[in-house]
Amino acid sequence: MSFYQEMRQYVLRHGAINNLYLDRFQRGDLTDEEIRQFAVEFYNFARFFPKILVAQLVNTEDETVANELTKVLYSELGDGHSRKRHELLYRDFLRSIGKDVHEAMTQQMLPSTKSYIEGMEQLYSSGNHATALGASFGLENMAITMWDHLIPGLTRLRATRYPAMDMTYFTFHRELESGHEEAMEKAVAAIDGGIDAGAGGLSVQEREDFHRGVKAVLDYLEGFWTGLEKAGFQRRQDLEGAAVAPGRLHEGATQLTG
Numbered sequence: 001m002s003f004y005q006e007m008r009q010y011v012l013r014h015g016a017i018n019n020l021y022l023d024r025f026q027r028g029d030l031t032d033e034e035i036r037q038f039a040v041e042f043y044n045f046a047r048f049f050p051k052i053l054v055a056q057l058v059n060t061e062d063e064t065v066a067n068e069l070t071k072v073l074y075s076e077l078g079d080g081h082s083r084k085r086h087e088l089l090y091r092d093f094l095r096s097i098g099k100d101v102h103e104a105m106t107q108q109m110l111p112s113t114k115s116y117i118e119g120m121e122q123l124y125s126s127g128n129h130a131t132a133l134g135a136s137f138g139l140e141n142m143a144i145t146m147w148d149h150l151i152p153g154l155t156r157l158r159a160t161r162y163p164a165m166d167m168t169y170f171t172f173h174r175e176l177e178s179g180h181e182e183a184m185e186k187a188v189a190a191i192d193g194g195i196d197a198g199a200g201g202l203s204v205q206e207r208e209d210f211h212r213g214v215k216a217v218l219d220y221l222e223g224f225w226t227g228l229e230k231a232g233f234q235r236r237q238d239l240e241g242a243a244v245a246p247g248r249l250h251e252g253a254t255q256l257t258g
């Protein structure tokens with residue numbers, strides 16, 4: 001198995017895209033509270049992504065890589081049409097499910113979301129080219145699986161509870177994505193000498209650094225979903241607790257002192 005194939009298999013098996021939360025999301029099995037929380041936490045990612053790209057760009061010496069990054073950033077910012085900035089597409093989604101943009105922007109993010117965003121910025125700006133490339137590789141190779149969990153779930157929620165939902169941000173990104181996987185194939189082939197052969201343009205150290213980047217970004221992303229799962233669970237527990245609270249009071253002093 002070539003290095004490229006090995007890394008791709010690693011991504012596809014990782015908990016970042018194989019987890020309880022995404023499976024539940026795919027079924028559309030989310031409370032209203034959970035869908036709003038997802039919307040806000042994911043918004044942080046959509047909002048900060050250009051900043052992460054800039055962090056990478058200003059730390060990139062290789063001009064070919066810098067050119068590619070510039071293209072991605074330009075696309076993020078709407079390809080010269082400021083109204084088509086991806087973040088604005090996301091705002092349409094927020095509003096369509098009744099979430100206020102100001103509220104979404106000012107609400108404190110979950111610690112797991114913060115770790116994901118800050119971790120990614122750090123990986124991309126660390127100056128280690130192989131690690132940064134590994135992180136991009138991890139993201140681009142998990143993306144189709146992620147959209148293919150989110151979009152069916154949102155489609156179900158739109159059909160059942162959110163008829164006004166605007167899913168453009170999600171479907172638009174899904175369409176862009178196969179191009180990104182191909183670009184990654186080419187990038188790895190360019191430095192490692194061929195997808196099938198994996199002729200070994202990368203040194204052992206560079207392979208390790210690359211793998212570290214893949215793992216780090218996916219671990220952060222897994223944390224992001226786990227954070228949402230836990231927050232939802234906690235909220236349900238609290239609600240159930242509140243619902244049975246009067247009964248508990250009757251149980252008396254043991255509850256209060258115990």
Ligand SMILES: [Fe+2]
Pocket residue numbers: 076086173
């Ligand atoms: Fe985007």
Ligand SMILES: [Fe+2]
Pocket residue numbers: 139140143176177180
């Ligand atoms: Fe992508």
